[in-house]
Amino acid sequence: xxxxxxxxxxxxxxxxxxxxxxxxxxxxxxxxxxxxxxxxxxxxxxxxxxxxxxxxxxxxxxxxxxxxxxxxxxxxxxxxxxxxxxxxxxxxxxxxxxxxxxxxxxxxxxxxxxxxxxxxxxxxxxxxxxxxxxxxxxxxxxxxxxxxxxxxxxxxxxxxxxxxxxxxxxxxxxxxxxxxxxxxxxxxxxxxxxxxxxxxxxxxxxxxxxxxxxxx
Amino acid sequence: xxxxxxxxxxxxxxxxxxxxxxxxxxxxxxxxxxxxxxxxxxxxxxxxxxxxxxxxxxxxxxxxxxxxxxxxxxxxxxxxxxxxxxxxxxxxxxxxxxxxxxxxxxxxxxxxxxxxxxxxxxxxxxxxxxxxxxxxxxxxxxxxxxxxxxxxxxxxxxxxxxxxxxxxxxxxxxxxxxxxxxxxxxxxxxxxxxxxxxxxxxxxxxxxxxxxxxxxxxxxxxxxxxxxxxxxxxxxxxxxxxxxxxxxxxxxxxxxxxxxxxxxxxxxxxxxxxxxxxxxxxxxxxxxxxxxxxxxxxxxxxxxxxxxxxxxxxxxxxxxxxxxxxxxxxxxxxxxxxxxxxxxxxxxxx
Numbered sequence: 001x002x003x004x005x006x007x008x009x010x011x012x013x014x015x016x017x018x019x020x021x022x023x024x025x026x027x028x029x030x031x032x033x034x035x036x037x038x039x040x041x042x043x044x045x046x047x048x049x050x051x052x053x054x055x056x057x058x059x060x061x062x063x064x065x066x067x068x069x070x071x072x073x074x075x076x077x078x079x080x081x082x083x084x085x086x087x088x089x090x091x092x093x094x095x096x097x098x099x100x101x102x103x104x105x106x107x108x109x110x111x112x113x114x115x116x117x118x119x120x121x122x123x124x125x126x127x128x129x130x131x132x133x134x135x136x137x138x139x140x141x142x143x144x145x146x147x148x149x150x151x152x153x154x155x156x157x158x159x160x161x162x163x164x165x166x167x168x169x170x171x172x173x174x175x176x177x178x179x180x181x182x183x184x185x186x187x188x189x190x191x192x193x194x195x196x197x198x199x200x201x202x203x204x205x206x207x208x209x210x211x212x213x214x215x216x
Numbered sequence: 217x218x219x220x221x222x223x224x225x226x227x228x229x230x231x232x233x234x235x236x237x238x239x240x241x242x243x244x245x246x247x248x249x250x251x252x253x254x255x256x257x258x259x260x261x262x263x264x265x266x267x268x269x270x271x272x273x274x275x276x277x278x279x280x281x282x283x284x285x286x287x288x289x290x291x292x293x294x295x296x297x298x299x300x301x302x303x304x305x306x307x308x309x310x311x312x313x314x315x316x317x318x319x320x321x322x323x324x325x326x327x328x329x330x331x332x333x334x335x336x337x338x339x340x341x342x343x344x345x346x347x348x349x350x351x352x353x354x355x356x357x358x359x360x361x362x363x364x365x366x367x368x369x370x371x372x373x374x375x376x377x378x379x380x381x382x383x384x385x386x387x388x389x390x391x392x393x394x395x396x397x398x399x400x401x402x403x404x405x406x407x408x409x410x411x412x413x414x415x416x417x418x419x420x421x422x423x424x425x426x427x428x429x430x431x432x433x434x435x436x437x438x439x440x441x442x443x444x445x446x447x448x449x450x451x452x453x454x455x456x457x458x459x460x461x462x463x464x465x466x467x468x469x470x471x472x473x474x475x476x477x478x479x480x481x482x483x484x485x486x487x488x489x490x491x492x493x494x495x496x497x498x499x500x501x502x503x504x505x506x507x508x509x510x511x512x513x514x515x516x517x518x519x520x521x522x523x524x525x526x527x528x529x530x531x532x533x534x535x536x537x538x539x540x541x542x543x544x545x546x547x548x549x550x551x552x553x554x555x556x557x558x559x560x561x562x563x564x565x566x
């Protein structure tokens with residue numbers, strides 16, 4: 001746990017030294033939001049939700065691809081000697097989770113700035129963002145650890161992770177529609193349970209599989 | 217999987233059996249159409265009935281009933297056999313019916329010694345001009361429950377909408393079972409590879425994934441053809457169709473990942489890891505989400521599951537062997553492919 005905190009600290013310091021790359025992602029998000037709202041004036045709520053998650057999806061892919069790419073071969077070896085594989089992946093996972101929550105919040109703020117607020121049930125939507133970010137960051141972190149070893153990492157990242165993300169996205173769409181009161185489903189806690197169980201399952205299998213990727 | 221020769225032949229025989237019997241055994245007789253749909257009280261109504269696989273002309277004893285409720289049946293006063301699949305029945309509908317509703321949905325029953333009793337629910341709708349229950353009870357020309365004969369020859373059930381496509385149960389469903397077995401087997405191969413780093417386990421994973429994808433595509437195609445007949449279009453965005461498309465994308469990504477890496481050890485390890493990860497991500501996709509959302513498939517969203525009434529004994533006799541047969545044969549195909557991979561590998565090493 002201490003190792004995780006240290007590694008997390010290291011990630012944040014490194015990120016702070018390269019402020020431009022994180023700032024670049026935020027700018028990417030804001031520019032996309034601006035483009036969307038200059039193209040569509042009166043946006044319908046279902047489109048609003050779909051666009052929101054699409055922007056988060058792509059921005060998250062951009063943000064997390066770096067997590068293993070920026071580590072050069074020598075540095076990997078250094079980490080390998082210093083820390084346990086699990087503390088390494090967990091530091092990456094928590095770091096990506098924080099970044100993703102930040103990205104989705106900024107996207108949300110941007111969306112609310114340009115349109116009338118669509119979200120009616122704030123706690124539920126925030127829960128959506130947190131659970132969605134958790135699932136996104138688990139899949140993206142793990143897949144980027146695989147894709148980081150291939151020659152064409154960025155394309156590989158999209159190919160490998162997008163199909164895995166579709167069930168999460170579909171559940172998120174349903175839950176956010178609920179948060180915007182587009183539909184009235186009293187059984188929405190089932191979707192929350194699905195998201196939670198997907199998160200748990202993926203994190204579990206990641207703990208189990210990452211040592212094999214790491215040793216390589 | 218190394219299999220006994222006997223098991224292989226047994227599997228092939230089961231597939232052959234399911235193909236031959238699944239296609240040859242006729243459907244039970246049924247009623248296709250009844251016209252006109254709306255009939256009126258207080259006069260003689262002629263109804264034309266079109267049958268399917270029926271023997272109206274050659275049956276010596278033929279009765280047609282309209283069932284108003286469990287105890288009231290109207291018998292046709294006159295039957296005109298036009299052909300084996302066509303007849304005209306005349307009914308004298310009394311002026312008042314023993315019901316308080318204006319429109320009554322009526323079940324049509326054709327009873328013959330050759331075809332047995334054929335039932336068509338909501339076949340016609342009788343419109344009462346005026347309602348008078350007490351008067352209706354005086355006009356007794358109802359009969360009690362008629363004696364119905366049974367259809368004896370071996371046949372598959374006739375179901376509305378499904379009709380002949382009911383046979384697809386023997387091809388569409390076993391393909392999915394076989395696909396799931398192969399994917400699970402490939403995960404086992406990947407897991408063994410990560411443990412032992414022996415190439416033969418990687419070959420198991422690759423061969424069974426390849427065959428599994430082919431089965432998945434076939435399952436999707438047979439399902440699409442079936443959907444065209446029953447749901448009206450090839451692709452209706454049903455949750456199970458979407459999930460299948462996603463799982464095929466995932467496994468195609470597996471092959472893209474493999475082809476992008478040159479180093480043997482790296483490729484095998486990473487693809488094994490991705491295979492296990494993808495299969496785990498598929499579990500909620502295949503087993504959980506479809507059960508919680510509406511679907512057009514049987515067993516979801518209020519649709520009856522396969523089994524019970526739809527899968528009667530005559531179908532079980534083909535369906536279960538077909539499942540076992542397809543699983544064995546697809547494991548066999550995967551095994552042949554695995555041996556090819558082994559030989560290619562050995563060839564490269566020489």
